[in-house]
Amino acid sequence: MSPANVTIDCLQYCNWSRTIFEQMREGGLDAVHVTICYHEDFRQTAANIADWNRRFQYYDELIMPGRSALDVSAAQASNRTAIYFGFQNCSPIEADIGLVEICHQLGARFMQLSYNNQSLLATGCYEDDDPGITRMGRQVIAEMNRVGLVVDMSHSAERSTLEAIEISSRPIAITHANPYSWHPALRNKSNTVLKALSESGGMIGFSLYPHHLRDGSRCTLQSFCEMIADMAERIGIEHIGIGSDLCQDQPDSVVEWMRNGRWTTDRDFGEGSADAPGFPEQPSWFKDSRDFPNLVAGLKKVGFDGESIAAVMGNNWLRFFESAFSRT
Amino acid sequence: MSPANVTIDCLQYCNWSRTIFEQMREGGLDAVHVTICYHEDFRQTAANIADWNRRFQYYDELIMPGRSALDVSAAQASNRTAIYFGFQNCSPIEADIGLVEICHQLGARFMQLSYNNQSLLATGCYEDDDPGITRMGRQVIAEMNRVGLVVDMSHSAERSTLEAIEISSRPIAITHANPYSWHPALRNKSNTVLKALSESGGMIGFSLYPHHLRDGSRCTLQSFCEMIADMAERIGIEHIGIGSDLCQDQPDSVVEWMRNGRWTTDRDFGEGSADAPGFPEQPSWFKDSRDFPNLVAGLKKVGFDGESIAAVMGNNWLRFFESAFSRT
Numbered sequence: 001m002s003p004a005n006v007t008i009d010c011l012q013y014c015n016w017s018r019t020i021f022e023q024m025r026e027g028g029l030d031a032v033h034v035t036i037c038y039h040e041d042f043r044q045t046a047a048n049i050a051d052w053n054r055r056f057q058y059y060d061e062l063i064m065p066g067r068s069a070l071d072v073s074a075a076q077a078s079n080r081t082a083i084y085f086g087f088q089n090c091s092p093i094e095a096d097i098g099l100v101e102i103c104h105q106l107g108a109r110f111m112q113l114s115y116n117n118q119s120l121l122a123t124g125c126y127e128d129d130d131p132g133i134t135r136m137g138r139q140v141i142a143e144m145n146r147v148g149l150v151v152d153m154s155h156s157a158e159r160s161t162l163e164a165i166e167i168s169s170r171p172i173a174i175t176h177a178n179p180y181s182w183h184p185a186l187r188n189k190s191n192t193v194l195k196a197l198s199e200s201g202g203m204i205g206f207s208l209y210p211h212h213l214r215d216g217s218r219c220t221l222q223s224f225c226e227m228i229a230d231m232a233e234r235i236g237i238e239h240i241g242i243g244s245d246l247c248q249d250q251p252d253s254v255v256e257w258m259r260n261g262r263w264t265t266d267r268d269f270g271e272g273s274a275d276a277p278g279f280p281e282q283p284s285w286f287k288d289s290r291d292f293p294n295l296v297a298g299l300k301k302v303g304f305d306g307e308s309i310a311a312v313m314g315n316n317w318l319r320f321f322e323s324a325f326s327r328t
Numbered sequence: 329m330s331p332a333n334v335t336i337d338c339l340q341y342c343n344w345s346r347t348i349f350e351q352m353r354e355g356g357l358d359a360v361h362v363t364i365c366y367h368e369d370f371r372q373t374a375a376n377i378a379d380w381n382r383r384f385q386y387y388d389e390l391i392m393p394g395r396s397a398l399d400v401s402a403a404q405a406s407n408r409t410a411i412y413f414g415f416q417n418c419s420p421i422e423a424d425i426g427l428v429e430i431c432h433q434l435g436a437r438f439m440q441l442s443y444n445n446q447s448l449l450a451t452g453c454y455e456d457d458d459p460g461i462t463r464m465g466r467q468v469i470a471e472m473n474r475v476g477l478v479v480d481m482s483h484s485a486e487r488s489t490l491e492a493i494e495i496s497s498r499p500i501a502i503t504h505a506n507p508y509s510w511h512p513a514l515r516n517k518s519n520t521v522l523k524a525l526s527e528s529g530g531m532i533g534f535s536l537y538p539h540h541l542r543d544g545s546r547c548t549l550q551s552f553c554e555m556i557a558d559m560a561e562r563i564g565i566e567h568i569g570i571g572s573d574l575c576q577d578q579p580d581s582v583v584e585w586m587r588n589g590r591w592t593t594d595r596d597f598g599e600g601s602a603d604a605p606g607f608p609e610q611p612s613w614f615k616d617s618r619d620f621p622n623l624v625a626g627l628k629k630v631g632f633d634g635e636s637i638a639a640v641m642g643n644n645w646l647r648f649f650e651s652a653f654s655r656t
Contacts, residue, residue, distance in 0.1 A: 043370060046370060053430070098374075098379070098381065106433055
């Protein structure tokens with residue numbers, strides 16, 4: 001049986017509401033990887049999961065919990081969107097490796113080893129120096145590999161990322177970032193990282209967050225799709241998906257919290273600046289989940305065939321999900 | 329198909345070790361409900377679950393996680409014992425009703441609404457006055473009913489217990505206690521409670537903890553089995569099982585902690601006394617899980633037929649598990 005094509009967005013952090021879930025349906029999203037924590041400890045993460053449990057009850061006709069890859073098709077078959085949980089930082093496991101399995105039991109399927117800063121496990125992309133994966137980091141990667149929690153290095157620094165790829169016995173993911181060669185932001189990834197990632201069977205989700213885009217909010221759909229075409233040639237189309245990093249309907253206080261958590265008494269602007277501290281404006285062709293068909297049209301225009309478009313829009317992530325979430 | 333008979337102990341809190349798990353196998357136990365918390369908050373409970381996750385790895389040939397009733401037969405088929413988690417108190421959900429579902433996701437299948445003292449939900453059996461199920465208690469019972477977490481009133485007071493039976497839309501359990509009429513201890517249950525429990529489809533697990541037994545450590549097997557025969561006549565054999573309350577290999581510091589937690593600056597002796605503050609000695613015929621066949625022999629001697637013995641030794645609990653642990 002040739003399975004149906006699926007559409008997957010491998011990163012969103014929206015101000016969740018009925019409207020947003022309805023837009024996921026309008027955009028044809030079969031699955032979304034949602035961030036459920038940036039700086040939260042385990043107890044706070046459990047509260048965030050409880051909030052999601054309630055959303056699964058309230059919006060039962062629009063969304064469902066995503067646990068295994070099979071839930072993508074189950075969602076498609078029932079006209080819903082499967083929601084997969086991820087952490088943008090390792091704060092939920094605190095200093096307790098036992099919490100890796102506990103978080104997986106509660107539905108977590110992706111965990112970044114660091115978020116911009118040094119963590120107990122790895123270095124973030126805004127640190128000056130990167131000593132690589134820590135002693136605990138090596139242990140936690142092995143445990144994540146065992147239980148089926150994907151190592152995500154989206155906000156990690158170069159050496160830590162290369163070491164994570166090397167140490168992890170299962171392919172890792174960079175759920176939301178773009179190539180540094182296309183737009184030189186600290187959050188975007190070097191050719192070295194992208195090569196090692198793809199050669200190890202990993203996946204990258206290309207981001208539509210303006211600070212990751214060439215020309216920011218004014219980035220054109222054509223430029224974004226040409227970048228994808230270029231990357232498909234360089235690392236192989238099978239390693240490419242979308243991780244939009246959509247932060248819809250969030251007040252600017254949220255991006256400030258994402259950047260500052262409770263770790264600084266100064267004010268860190270991350271990818272923004274004192275002049276532009278808030279969320280940047282989305283490009284006109286990608287404002288919310290209803291704009292996924294624009295990406296399909298854009299990819300077609302730069303020469304992708306139907307099968308390749310389907311691969312980028314979700315089939316590649318689905319294949320990755322199929323091997324990533326189960327226990328070894 | 330007529331299913332095989334199963335043997336279930338619906339309460340143990342041992343100092344877990346390979347020896348104890350091997351004894352469960354020698355005693356033919358297909359499933360055990362184990363206490364994983366007395367006073368712990370959510371974070372500490374998660375650590376206890378992580379400890380159990382590690383035991384499931386280390387002792388994989390002896391035990392397995394019990395989640396649904398099907399795991400009892402799965403354990404029997406693989407010569408292992410299925411371990412079902414329970415809380416003796418509601419401390420793991422703190423003041424957060426969202427943690428009810430979270431705890432169920434992590435494997436909890438029984439939760440007592442109170443342990444000896446007043447809780448946020450209900451009154452314990454050592455309080456002077458019992459105002460019944462609290463406002464939050466009513467909400468939590470409904471949520472427990474929804475997710476399939478069994479209400480256990482073993483250490484609760486009379487009125488709270490009767491109200492829990494009334495309020496709960498699903499049958500409840502008293503996993504480990506005996507009839508007050510047989511041995512008048514505060515922890516044992518009145519005829520009123522036992523009648524209401526059985527009429528609502530609930531279950532009681534008879535306890536082998538000496539403070540719950542007539543003549544304590546010197547209680548005879550015959551007396552215990554005659555009590556069961558008497559209760560079978562009074563409330564119906566289908567509501568009766570075993571909940572041994574075995575606390576094997578625990579140092580006396582543990583019973584002190586069970587009684588005192590961190591709630592008092594005095595020293596509470598619970599069912600003990602200043603002269604006998606430690607764990608009481610088990611009756612000679614029930615020292616550990618290898619003695620389950622003694623119960624079978626004892627029940628036979630007082631006149632139970634094979635089918636009735638199988639019902640008491642595990643089949644009744646299995647039937648209860650089958651309807652208790654799933655979502656409504």
